[in-house]
Amino acid sequence: MNKIHALIGEHLIQITSNNIEFATSIFSENEFLIPDNELQLPHLMIHIEKGYGVPFVDYHIKVTKEKGKIHFQRADYLIETDEEYKVATVYVYDQLALKHALTNLYSSYIVYHNWGLLIHSSCAIEDERAHIFAGQSGAGKSTAAKLSHPRMLLSDEATLVKITPNEITVFDSPFRSEIKSTGLIKSCSLASVQLLHQSLENNRVQINKSDGFLQLMDKIFYWAHDPSETKKVVKLLETLINKVPIYNLHFQKNNTFWELIS
Amino acid sequence: MDKYIRNEQYDVTTNFDNEWIILNTDKFTVTKINDIGGYCWTLLKQPQSVHTLTQAIKQEYEEVNESVEEDIHHFLSELLTLNLINYAS
Numbered sequence: 001m002n003k004i005h006a007l008i009g010e011h012l013i014q015i016t017s018n019n020i021e022f023a024t025s026i027f028s029e030n031e032f033l034i035p036d037n038e039l040q041l042p043h044l045m046i047h048i049e050k051g052y053g054v055p056f057v058d059y060h061i062k063v064t065k066e067k068g069k070i071h072f073q074r075a076d077y078l079i080e081t082d083e084e085y086k087v088a089t090v091y092v093y094d095q096l097a098l099k100h101a102l103t104n105l106y107s108s109y110i111v112y113h114n115w116g117l118l119i120h121s122s123c124a125i126e127d128e129r130a131h132i133f134a135g136q137s138g139a140g141k142s143t144a145a146k147l148s149h150p151r152m153l154l155s156d157e158a159t160l161v162k163i164t165p166n167e168i169t170v171f172d173s174p175f176r177s178e179i180k181s182t183g184l185i186k187s188c189s190l191a192s193v194q195l196l197h198q199s200l201e202n203n204r205v206q207i208n209k210s211d212g213f214l215q216l217m218d219k220i221f222y223w224a225h226d227p228s229e230t231k232k233v234v235k236l237l238e239t240l241i242n243k244v245p246i247y248n249l250h251f252q253k254n255n256t257f258w259e260l261i262s
Numbered sequence: 263m264d265k266y267i268r269n270e271q272y273d274v275t276t277n278f279d280n281e282w283i284i285l286n287t288d289k290f291t292v293t294k295i296n297d298i299g300g301y302c303w304t305l306l307k308q309p310q311s312v313h314t315l316t317q318a319i320k321q322e323y324e325e326v327n328e329s330v331e332e333d334i335h336h337f338l339s340e341l342l343t344l345n346l347i348n349y350a351s
Contacts, residue, residue, distance in 0.1 A: 117306040209278030210294055217292060232275045234285055
């Protein structure tokens with residue numbers, strides 16, 4: 001049995017596995033792994049086992065809660081965790097299942113502890129301020145991320161957002177699609193959220209808060225299983241919406257849209 | 263006259279700049295309502311009829327459409343369909 005620690009957001013995560021190379025394979029270039037630290041207690045302990053289920057079938061997740069345990073079950077993974085998400089075992093089929101299972105587990109953890117949200121989006125930094133790009137599948141999240149080069153990216157698929165009444169902060173996300181973390185910037189204050197629409201002309205218009213809320217609600221990585229958890233998601237998103245402006249961004253497929261943001 | 267009350271078992275309400283959003287965590291519906299609808303929603307914590315809501319709106323707002331009673335009737339029908347309110351016993 002091997003043990004290693006990762007730092008995601010502000011959370012120390014202990015990972016154990018008989019196949020530690022596989023278990024830590026989603027943490028790109030080891031940017032999120034840290035030297036063994038026995039002095040600090042981990043926030044979340046995850047044991048990872050390979051050899052569960054079948055290859056990816058669909059995104060359907062069955063959530064069950066009994067005897068102090070919560071189970072998230074998909075064809076290619078199974079998560080068993082205590083109700084506070086402090087100790088979990090993750091059984092997966094392959095690396096895709098591992099990435100999705102850890103996304104599922106960590107997003108549930110940060111909602112349960114009222115820390116923040118994982119938002120289906122990319123995020124780039126300009127002048128020490130973070131800007132999120134969200135949208136439906138195919139709207140251009142990863143395109144906007146690629147076109148933002150050479151700006152630093154905090155995410156290209158799942159943006160990790162800490163939400164407090166005083167500040168909204170984006171942390172470097174290990175839950176990546178194509179563009180790996182450089183590890184150079186760990187966090188940055190969030191300045192704006194763009195809802196993406198590919199277009200022949202660039203145009204950026206702020207939308208009202210209620211529409212922003214409705215648009216972002218279905219872009220949160222969250223699997224409803226408990227009304228009290230859903231209420232936490234709503235309150236966290238409400239805090240974000242009240243602090244950060246939301247825009248509709250119609251953009252050409254080049255980097256000129258940044259002129260509207262900077 | 264029928265009276266109605268909020269089904270508070272599942273709903274989560276939030277409001278921004280006089281627009282209200284009601285999330286039903288059981289049916290996974292999200293409903294956006296305007297300021298007057300939000301005022302009615304606040305009152306529906308207690309049993310209300312079309313008549314009591316109409317009177318309350320006329321007292322609260324200076325300018326009210328003549329069709330307010332009909333609007334309230336329609337509004338309550340929608341909320342019933344969405345399982346956001348129940349008949350008050």
